[in-house]
Structure formats: C-alpha cells, structure tokens
Amino acid sequence: MEKTCIKGMNQTELQALCLEAGQTCFRGDQIFEWMYRHGISSFDLMLNVNKSFREHLEEHYILQTLQVEKRMPSKLDNSIKILFKTQDNHFIETVSMVDGDRHTVCISSQVGCALDCSFCATGSLGFKRNLSTGEIVDQLIYIRENIDHPITNVVFMGMGEPFHNYDNVLNAADIFHSPKGFNLGSTRITISTAGILPQIKQFVDEKRRYKLA
Numbered sequence: 001m002e003k004t005c006i007k008g009m010n011q012t013e014l015q016a017l018c019l020e021a022g023q024t025c026f027r028g029d030q031i032f033e034w035m036y037r038h039g040i041s042s043f044d045l046m047l048n049v050n051k052s053f054r055e056h057l058e059e060h061y062i063l064q065t066l067q068v069e070k071r072m073p074s075k076l077d078n079s080i081k082i083l084f085k086t087q088d089n090h091f092i093e094t095v096s097m098v099d100g101d102r103h104t105v106c107i108s109s110q111v112g113c114a115l116d117c118s119f120c121a122t123g124s125l126g127f128k129r130n131l132s133t134g135e136i137v138d139q140l141i142y143i144r145e146n147i148d149h150p151i152t153n154v155v156f157m158g159m160g161e162p163f164h165n166y167d168n169v170l171n172a173a174d175i176f177h178s179p180k181g182f183n184l185g186s187t188r189i190t191i192s193t194a195g196i197l198p199q200i201k202q203f204v205d206e207k208r209r210y211k212l213a
Contacts, residue, residue: 005065008132008168011180037180069083092135104153104155105155106155109162111127113126136172137172153188153189153190156191157213162191164196193213
C-alpha cells in the first residue's frame with residue numbers, strides 16, 4: 001500500500017483525516033502542533049496521541065519528505081547552503097543566513113524553474129516539478145532544528161518561481177505564520193516573484209499580509 005505524505009496538511013485537512021479515522025478534531029490540532037511547532041521526525045514522538053492511532057499514522061502516512069545530501073558553509077560569512085534530496089531523487093537548495101540577531105532562511109518552491117532570468121542560475125536546469133507544501137515546510141524545519149539561531153525571517157527566493165506554485169507556497173506561508181506552527185509574523189515572510197501578474201492580482205485580492213518582493 002502506497003503511503004500518503006501527511007507533512008504539509010493544514011489544520012482543517014488534519015482534522016478531517018482524524019475524523020475519518022474515528023478520532024476527534026482536537027487530535028488533528030495536536031498533530032499540526034507536533035509536526036510544525038515541534039518538528040517531530042517520528043509519529044512515536046507524539047506523546048499525547050494514543051499508541052494505536054500513532055501506529056495507524058505510521059502504517060498509512062509519510063512524515064519526512066527530504067533528506068540532507070550536503071551542507072556547505074560559506075567561507076565569507078555566517079551563511080550555510082543545504083542541499084536536500086527529495087523522495088523522487090531530485091535536488092533543491094536552502095540557504096541559512098545569520099547576520100547578528102537576524103536569521104533569514106531562503107527556501108525553494110520548485111525543482112528547477114520554467115523562467116530563465118538573467119540573474120539566476122536555476123533557469124538553466126529547466127523545470128522539473130513543483131515542491132509540495134510538505135517539502136517547502138521541511139526545509140524550514142531542518143534549519144530550525146540544526147542551526148543554533150532562532151529564525152527571524154523567511155524568503156521564498158530559492159530555486160523556482162513561487163507564484164508558479166501559488167497554492168503550495170501560500171499554504172506553507174500560512175503554516176509558518178500560524179501560532180501553532182512556526183509563529184512567524186506575517187511581515188517576516190516574504191514571497192519574491194519575477195512578476196507573475198495573475199497570481200500577484202490573486203495575492204492582492206485575497207488580502208494576503210505577507211511581504212511581496
């Protein structure tokens with residue numbers, strides 16, 4: 001039986017998943033917090049969830065979406081580039097940049113990119129696929145758990161055009177902003193676009209409060 005990736009689901013989706021399994025909506029809220037606030041790597045670490053349901057989750061769902069292939073510290077400053085490998089053997093990059101009290105994480109939204117901007121090398125790779133919400137979120141979880149500086153800012157400015165993966169990017173931003181997730185202020189989350197006009201309009205119409213660059 002093929003397992004479904006649970007990482008990336010929002011509270012409403014997790015509540016529905018729990019109700020379908022005979023659990024309560026509150027159980028979905030607990031899973032949300034365990035995954036995003038605590039960044040657990042195993043269902044067994046959900047200490048306030050009963051064992052039989054943890055076993056059900058283990059049987060039907062995948063929790064981890066990425067594995068670290070390489071860490072590349074900069075020789076010039078306090079930045080570290082992380083090369084991740086996805087479940088289907090693609091590679092993406094994430095960069096942690098520490099400057100005094102400010103810790104900015106630059107995260108990827110796609111494998112490759114369909115655009116060919118002159119200032120960016122990613123376009124030369126071509127477009128492979130969009131990242132799932134879980135793959136976007138797991139980048140930040142790894143940085144939070146492995147870099148000894150609290151994350152202050154997140155920028156969707158890694159590989160890919162974020163507005164070509166609008167739904168997954170905004171879902172991830174909502175998890176970063178949620179008090180039960182990463183609890184980052186909306187003004188500390190920036191989405192950098194090359195200028196995809198229909199999605200810029202959608203972003204404005206939805207009254208999203210994240211920064212746009």
